[in-house]
Amino acid sequence: MKLLILNLGSSSIKYQLIKKKQILAKGLIERIGMYGSRIKHTFLKEKIIYKNIYNHFIGLKEINNLLCNCVIINTYEIYAIGHRIVHGGFFFMKPTIISENVKKKIKELFNIAPLHNRINYMGIEISEKIFQKSIQVAVFDTEFHYTIPKKAYLYAIPYEFYLKHYIRSYGFHGISHKYVSKKAIQYLKNKKAKLITMHLGNGSSITAVDSGVSVETSMGFSPNSGLIMGTRSGDIDSNIIFNTLKKGFKIDELIDILNKKSGMLAISGYSDMRDIKKRYDKGDKKAILAYEMYSYRVKKYIGISISVMNGVDALIFTGGIGENDMLMRQLICENLDFFGIKLDNKKNNNLLKNNNVNEIQVKNNKVKILVIKTNEELQISKEILSILNVKK
Structure with a gap:
């Protein structure tokens, strides 16, 4: 079972193709939309490709081409695609299989996370076209922070803003914070x-x-x-x-x-x-x-x-x-x-x-x-296997 993890940032795309915790291929596209954009792609050994990556759409197409040229025969081999979604808002408190309704909710959060949710959503749309047989799963950066107590996540504004408009502190980068904190706990025993x-x-x-x-x-x-x-x-x-x-x-x-x-x-x-x-x-x-x-x-x-x-x-x-x-x-x-x-x-x-x-x-x-060293992609893969009830 192969999982493709996509982690789209404001100026980057990280990706990993994972099978049973083993990374088959991985890479990073950085400085998207800026001078000096490049792809670091690793399959057996790392190679650096200097190429103008003007936007995330071009970046995702490049990733697909690279994977098909080295580690997969066709897209049907990929069982699930894991998408890092920055903002889950009040809607998503755990990893979620993507449906049209889920996509609609993610779009409603564009105005809160304008740099990311729109890009994350675009990643979903493109993936659905390229990997038509794969299960698409959303893993949210806000999930880890739902344990923050009410006294910390509420703002000192009229309570109706929270009740009617879900205005509260959500927190982000939760996937990374979760991964490194687990690593630290394990390291410190x-x-x-x-x-x-x-x-x-x-x-x-x-x-x-x-x-x-x-x-x-x-x-x-x-x-x-x-x-x-x-x-x-x-x-x-x-x-x-x-x-x-x-x-x-x-x-x-x-x-x-x-x-x-x-x-x-x-x-x-x-x-x-x-x-x-x-x-x-x-x-x-x-x-x-x-x-x-x-x-x-x-x-x-x-x-x-x-x-x-x-x-x-x-x-x-x-x-x-x-x-x-x-x-x-x-x-x-x-x-x-x-x-x-x-x-x-x-x-x-x-x-x-x-x-x-x-x-x-x-x-x-x-x-x-x-x-x-953070590894959001590995953490996302663990979340995917958990929601699909597959042994890790």
Whole structure:
């Protein structure tokens, strides 16, 4: 039984073809719609294909061609397609087999997650045409956060907004937070561990995980809240929106600005942290400020998470920035000694690449600092097998 997992991000597509936990082929299309887009495809060995990938539709067609040329004879071999869907809203609290009604509900959430749900939906539509015999399954990023208590997920606005319009904090990146928290619990051999999982990438979020359960998270009603991100603003004063509307801005214009023209892009001129790091190393003041602002916001949410759980056993870095940017990890961990968080710079700068889990705290430190490679695709495959009642 072969499962194809599709994970569409705002500027990327990750994919894995999995059979019985074994990855048959995998890949990453990155910088979609930007200069320097490329495909990293791995079957037996990795190859890098430099190609203009103007949109996600072209990306998915390329993935299909690559798989048919190396590991499958035809699309009928793929039993199910797993789709990462960013926002499940009030409708979906567990993985769901996709039907026309499910698609309709996902479309209703476009306005809440404009950068992602529309792209996720497009992935479903294309997959249904290419993989006509495959079962299509939606796995939601919001699912892991439904354990957050009511006192945390409600907003201090009239209750009817929650009852009639389902306005509440939902949280996102749940698939990644769930995967790395399970890995950390297994690694620490402590089911009751208090963890702070930090998924840091083009989209970024922090989750407080107590005994394997999400109890607080930085993202809220939409993926635009919380931390500063590649093109998203993160937390801002709501009156900024009202003030700009009074000055003649249109609603759609503001949505576009806050989701696509803000964050690191607005601060530094670049949305990709790798580009910003190059400018940082050259002493660019905007790049330095971007690093300072990003790490500062992360530190704030670390403090929130510790206070919510009344302690912390491990701090976990994951995601593209969390796993690869040693400078950002250093800046985030600076001046957290009061909480028992002490980074070993030598370990931080020399991760063992073959390790799925790297410890980077100083020797004999009570609070662990872990770098864990996330694998949302593997977690999605587990969710699919669970809902289809198939043995893992």
